[in-house]
Amino acid sequence: MVNLRQGGRKPKVAVLHVGGTIGMSLTNDGWVPDPAVLERFLAATPLLTHPDVPDFQVIRHEPLLDSSNTRPEDWVELAASIVAHDAEFDAFVVLHGTDTMAYTASALSFLLDGLNKPVILTGAQLSLEHVMSDGRDHLVTALVLAGQAQVPEVCILFGSVLLRGNRAQKVSNDEFMAFESGNLPPLAHIGARIKVNHGLVRVPRPGPVRLRNLVRQPEVVALRVFPGISAKLVERVLRQPTEGVVMATYGTGNFPSNDQALLDALAEGIARGVVVVNISQCHRGRVSQRTYGTGTALDRIGVVSGADMTAEAALTKLYCLLGQGLSPTEVARRMTVDLAGEMTPERLEEGTPALMSLPSVEL
Numbered sequence: 001m002v003n004l005r006q007g008g009r010k011p012k013v014a015v016l017h018v019g020g021t022i023g024m025s026l027t028n029d030g031w032v033p034d035p036a037v038l039e040r041f042l043a044a045t046p047l048l049t050h051p052d053v054p055d056f057q058v059i060r061h062e063p064l065l066d067s068s069n070t071r072p073e074d075w076v077e078l079a080a081s082i083v084a085h086d087a088e089f090d091a092f093v094v095l096h097g098t099d100t101m102a103y104t105a106s107a108l109s110f111l112l113d114g115l116n117k118p119v120i121l122t123g124a125q126l127s128l129e130h131v132m133s134d135g136r137d138h139l140v141t142a143l144v145l146a147g148q149a150q151v152p153e154v155c156i157l158f159g160s161v162l163l164r165g166n167r168a169q170k171v172s173n174d175e176f177m178a179f180e181s182g183n184l185p186p187l188a189h190i191g192a193r194i195k196v197n198h199g200l201v202r203v204p205r206p207g208p209v210r211l212r213n214l215v216r217q218p219e220v221v222a223l224r225v226f227p228g229i230s231a232k233l234v235e236r237v238l239r240q241p242t243e244g245v246v247m248a249t250y251g252t253g254n255f256p257s258n259d260q261a262l263l264d265a266l267a268e269g270i271a272r273g274v275v276v277v278n279i280s281q282c283h284r285g286r287v288s289q290r291t292y293g294t295g296t297a298l299d300r301i302g303v304v305s306g307a308d309m310t311a312e313a314a315l316t317k318l319y320c321l322l323g324q325g326l327s328p329t330e331v332a333r334r335m336t337v338d339l340a341g342e343m344t345p346e347r348l349e350e351g352t353p354a355l356m357s358l359p360s361v362e363l
């Protein structure tokens with residue numbers, strides 16, 4: 001761990017409270033966001049003034065959200081808030097619901113250009129007011145990490161791991177180890193000691209951070225392939241106003257290639273300019289469209305391989321690229337380029353330790 005303290009000053013961390021179970025209270029309608037929960041916790045926890053906890057300031061986003069209600073505008077607002085407060089703080093902790101945390105973390109990684117300080121998203125399975133809450137540890141550990149660890153990326157802290165945000169997925173709705181990144185080891189393990197895997201941490205470009213400008217709100221769709229999926233359904237999904245589709249296929253990127261009408265429906269949409277990105281339904285492994293004949297069929301009609309991206313990363317990346325007003329051809333090209341550590345470039349696929357210390361690529 002490297003201490004950020006310079007000239008004897010404690011690091012300053014902004015805690016952006018966006019919502020989630022961590023700050024919810026129980027009502028007749030179930031758990032709902034309640035600003036008083038975090039306020040009560042902060043007021044009742046002297047540990048937060050410990051010398052190892054950085055100075056922090058809570059900035060509450062209005063209204064607090066159950067993250068199931070998150071929309072792309074919220075990603076942009078959060079990214080803009082980080083950019084706006086960049087000069088005042090050494091790091092950011094984002095308190096967020098777990099349901100769409102992986103989407104928000106991925107979107108932030110594509111929206112924040114030149115990020116050179118930690119942005120750590122965390123939340124909880126149980127509210128801070130619950131006797132068994134995992135949120136208390138998460139908040140304290142996120143603050144300590146934000147203040148001391150050199151991990152200048154958008155990350156998710158949950159359970160005992162710090163994950164790259166655009167590689168993480170929610171894998172459990174009741175276990176305390178709720179997130180995993182199937183295609184990348186954790187950036188850090190949290191135990192009696194915090195072990196940062198510096199070989200995996202990205203090298204930041206010199207700041208300051210900028211917000212990538214989205215000029216419009218594109219229509220993107222997530223489509224999960226299943227046995228019996230019909231040409232009619234695919235044809236409808238790819239109709240106007242759809243501009244991009246993240247298609248989750250089987251195994252290494254395989255699709256029912258024995259249904260010509262189905263392939264034609266896809267091919268027709270692609271020819272009209274819809275960008276179709278192929279990701280795997282498997283949590284681990286990468287799409288390799290030429291491994292089986294059933295994948296080669298997709299390769300031939302111009303489906304873009306999403307390599308080892310998560311569904312969340314692929315969808316938010318597609319949204320951000322289309323939202324920048326780029327042409328379908330350019331969007332399709334950039335979907336195959338690693339922009340923020342979200343995919344493993346093919347040449348490095350064999351797992352060399354150097355594979356993550358890659359420079360950022362301009363969106």
Ligand code: ASP
Nearest residue numbers: 020021066067097098099
């Ligand atoms: N529904 C909640 C949310 O995503 C779940 C959680 O925070 O764990 O906001």
